[in-house]
Amino acid sequence: MARDASGNSWKVLMLEDNEDDALLIVNHLETQGCEISWDRVETEKDLRQRIADGGWDVVLSDHTMPLFDGASALRVVRELDPDIPFVFVSGTLGEKAAVAAIKGGAQDFIVKHDLSRLTPAVERAIADQALQKRHRLAQEVLRKLSQAVEQAADSIFITNREGEFEYVNPAFEQLTGYGPASTHGQTPALLKSQDQDPSTYAELWQTVLSKQVYRGTLINRKQSGETFFEEKVITPLVNQDGQITHFVSTGRDITDRVQADEDRTRLNAILEATTDVVAIADAKGKVIYLNKAGHTLLATALNLTDDEPGKARAENALNAAQQLIQGALAQAEKHGVWERESMLENASGQHIYLHQVVMAHRDQSGRIAYYSTIARNISERKQFEAQLQHQATHDLLTGLANRVLLAEQLQTEMNRARQLKHLTAVIFLDMDNFKRVNDGLGHSIGDQLLQQISVRLGRHIRPNDILARYGGDEFVIVASDLTDADTIPGILDKVKRAFEQPVRIAGQDIFVSFSAGVAVYPDDGDSVETLLRNADSAMYQSKAIGGRSFRFYAPAMNERQHRLLALESELHRALERKEFVLHYQPQASLRSGKVCGVEALLRWNHSERGLVAPNDFIPLLEETGLIDDVGLWVLRQACQDMRILAAEHGHAPRVAVNLSARQFSSQRLAEQVAGVLRDTGLPAEQLELEITEQMLISDLESSRATLESLRELGVTVAIDDFGTGYCSLAYLKRLPLHVLKVDRTFVSGLPDDGNDLAIVEAITLLAHKLDLQVVAEGVETAAQLETLRALGCDMVQGYYLSKPVPLSTLAGAATLTV
Incomplete structure (x- = not known):
């Protein structure tokens, strides 16, 4: 079918x-x-x-x-x-x-x-x-739903009618620290905090048992013991028979919100207690709040008296705050935050400087909700900044312009000179022999001298000229509005005449002179750096010819500087290329008339330039630090040469080797000397080390220790250029020395210069009293030699006896007699 x-x-x-x-x-x-x-x-x-x-x-x-x-x-x-x-x-x-x-x-x-x-x-x-x-x-x-509960940001738990936990979500565990295992068989009572009023729990149970939803805030306790504020919603679940079967709790941590409310209360207290001005204006810019400090400061700025009624004072202060914020509203609206410095002037003409921040606050739709401003009284800071600015641009010791301000002012003068087609001269001044004052009389006297010099210079330059301290004992004068360079010597003459009279400090007269260098804009440079460098170069040229004079810049000076720079570069490779050689200048005994010693003098036999003048490369060795390696090479080579001379001729004179300041200050000097003597086999009594007075007095205790170590080796020590240093003679009796070398500046005037004669005689008598030998340097005539013999000098050295000669001809020079 x-x-x-x-x-x-x-x-x-x-x-x-x-x-x-x-x-x-x-x-x-x-x-x-x-x-x-x-x-x-x-x-x-x-x-x-x-x-x-x-x-x-x-x-x-x-x-x-x-x-x-x-x-x-x-x-x-x-x-x-x-x-x-x-x-x-x-x-x-x-x-x-x-x-x-x-x-x-x-x-x-x-x-x-x-x-x-x-x-x-x-x-x-x-x-x-x-x-x-x-x-x-x-x-x-x-x-x-399950995922929502599991992933919910709020803490959720479910209990049966008896209150026993049946479920807790991850947010609950994250908030409280209690997970499913730790809540099994437990009730929410494990969250109770002693800070919670017990009556709150009674109200909660009364609400939910009457089948109503409870809403409230609880202070709960985490598993760690930390308390937190939780906004709670507890809902009873009722079955078809009207019976409560479960309770569902939803909680949200509002600790931050509660604390924010507390912070807001504290903030309000802080706003009223702070010394800064705090004001709030509505969206139209009308001030609706002004803190206590604002009322006080603005009342002060307006010279409001305490006799004025309180309401009137408050209204006037609000009006002043209105003016303070009004001018910045447009910029604050445009940029969100606008920062500026404001100035209030009271009736007495006093200024109150404020650093002000104006902020535009917008609602969620982006429209202006209100404005706020915070203003701090920075009057003291402004004053301090002015002081700092002055310190940044002025020398602390003399109050003169420093390098920074000098560069700015010189640039301004150069710009003006270019427009007016005038000349501007930079005059670089360096004190002659300032180091002697500092070393001999102390830095305090040196500082006082610099202060008085700055005052004198300021009085003897033209009103519109600029005077600056460049550093140390260097000063710079900027002479502007010059139509002719011929006027510059007149300016220099005024400076010279300013110091014809000595400067008196601490009851002592100090005579001051300068070496000066002049560079002229625009002929000698079109930048600040170039002009200063060229004026400095000219000043060094003045100092090189003895000081107490001035020199105009010439391009040849820069050529020499470039040549020295090239030499410095080549100097780094000279030692490895074996371009250094030693020449020896004999020293003769005035008693026996025979050569008894030689001084080792460093020469640079450049592969292209030939023999380079010592004054051109020895300072460079000092500046670059190469003097350490080269100095040790000189010491070793001199000892080796003497051993070679002794092997060939059966005898070698004592050899004197000059030490640099870096070598003498090295703690390894005695160790290095001992190593050289050991390696070369030269007897220690045949080695003499020459040092200067300045090396000794820079650190007498360290010098004493070094000299003691050298004496233990059997090496003799000579003081080179004796008499040129500005120091006490007390060190002569305190240190283990053997020889004094009289500087050539005292020998050159013999026998005619009475002062030189007296100085050499005094040095010789002093040395002999201290059991020291005396060597006179720079002996060039028979008259000088005989005078020195008559004064009791022990040895002589100079061109009269022999120029410095290489080792190959030293044997012949060593047979000379005087």
């Missing part, structure tokens, strides 16, 4: 390669009373497209087709829409394939030669799939 399926209206998608089979299936369904709307596809592409169109009630698919197979079709359908019923209608579907189809998600399978089960199978598939879809959707909703 045919089944009545009337009332079924289905939209059927058939995957069938045989149209006749498809028509047969449709015809069968329609004969069963079904209303069918259908379409047929036979490729994966068409299947995907028609499934995407949607609205299908069922998919009927053949299992085996030439262009596509049913198993693949099932996978595509399930991929695109898992809720569409899928039924196989095939003539070739075996049992194994049918089982695989069901496992793959097909609802049923029908054989084509028996369609009697087709209609009920489709009905059942559609009904089952609808039920499955509802179940899946319900599961999805449940999953989402």
Whole structure:
């Protein structure tokens, strides 16, 4: 008996390669009373497209087709829409394939030669799939709800009627520290804090047991013991019988909000206590709040008296605050924050400086909600900044302009001179022999001298000229508005005459003179750096010829500087290239008339320049630090040369080697000397080390220790250029010395200069009293030699006896007699 399926209206998608089979299936369904709307596809592409169109009630698919197979079709359908019923209608579907189809998600399978089960199978598939879809959707909703609870930012827990925990979400655990394991069998009482009023709990239970929702704020305690504020909503769950079965609690940590409220209260107290002015204005710029400090400061600025009524004082202060903020509103609205310095002037003319920040605050729509300003009284800071600015641009000792201000002022004068087509002169002054004053009388006297010099210079320059202290004992005068360079000597003459009289300090007269160098803009340079450098170069030229004079800059001076720079570069390679050589100048005994010693003098035999003058490279050795290595080389080479001389001629004189200040101050000096003597085999008594007075007095205690170490080695020590230093003679009796070398400046005037004669005689008598030998340097005439012999000098050295000679000719010079 045919089944009545009337009332079924289905939209059927058939995957069938045989149209006749498809028509047969449709015809069968329609004969069963079904209303069918259908379409047929036979490729994966068409299947995907028609499934995407949607609205299908069922998919009927053949299992085996030439262009596509049913198993693949099932996978595509399930991929695109898992809720569409899928039924196989095939003539070739075996049992194994049918089982695989069901496992793959097909609802049923029908054989084509028996369609009697087709209609009920489709009905059942559609009904089952609808039920499955509802179940899946319900599961999805449940999953989402569960996920929402699990991922909720608020803490959630569920208890049974007795209050025992049944569920806690991760947010609860993160907030409190209690997880599912630690809450099992527990009640929310474990969250109780002693800070919570007990009456709150009574109110809570009364509310929820009456089947009402509780809303409130609790102070709870975490597992760590830390307390927190929680905004709570507790809902009782009631079953169909009206009985409470569970409680659901939702909580939110509002500790930050509570603390923010507390902070707001504290902030208000701070605003009233702060010494800064704080004001708030509405969107139109009208001041609606002014703190206590604002009232006080603005009342002071307005000279408001305490006798004035309080309301009037407040209104006047608000009006002043209105003016303070009004001028910055436009900029604050434009930039969000506007920072500036303001000045208030009271009726007495006193200025109050304020550092002010004005901020525009906007609402969520971006419109101005209100303005605020914070202003600090910076009057003291402004005064301090002015002092700092003065200190940054002025010399602390003399109060004169320093290098920074000098550069700015000189640039200004150069710009003006360029516009007016005038000349500007830079005069670089350096005190002659200031080091003697500092070393001999002390730095305090030296500082006082510099202060008095700056005052005198300031009085003897033209009113519009600039005077600066460049550093140390160097001063710079900038003479502007010059139409002719011939006026510069007149300016220098005024400076010279200013110091014709000595400067008296601490009861002592100090005579002052300068070496001066002059560079003129624009002829000698078109930049500040160039002018100062060229004036400095000219000053050194003046100092090189004895000081107490001035020199104008000449380009040749710079040529010499460039040459020295080139020498410095080549000097670094001179030692490794073995370009250094030693020459020896004999020293003769005035008693025996024979050569008894030699002084080793360093020479640089440059591969291209030939012999370089010592004055051109020895200072460079000091500046670059190469003197350490070169000095040790000189010491070793001199000792080796004397051993060679002794081996060839059976005897070698005592050799004197000059030490640099760096060598003498080295703690390894005695160790190095001992090593050289050991390596070369030269007897210690044949080595003499020459040092200057200045090396000794820079650190007497250290000098004593070094000299004691040298004496223990058996080495003699000579004081070179004796008499030229500005120091006490007391060190002569306190230090283990052996020889005094009288400087050539005292020998050159003999025998005619009475002062030189007296000085040499005094040095000789003093040395002999202290059991020291005396060597006179720079002896160039027979008259000088005989005078020195008469004065009791022990030895002489100079061109009269012999110029410095290389080792190869020293043996001949050593046979000379006097």
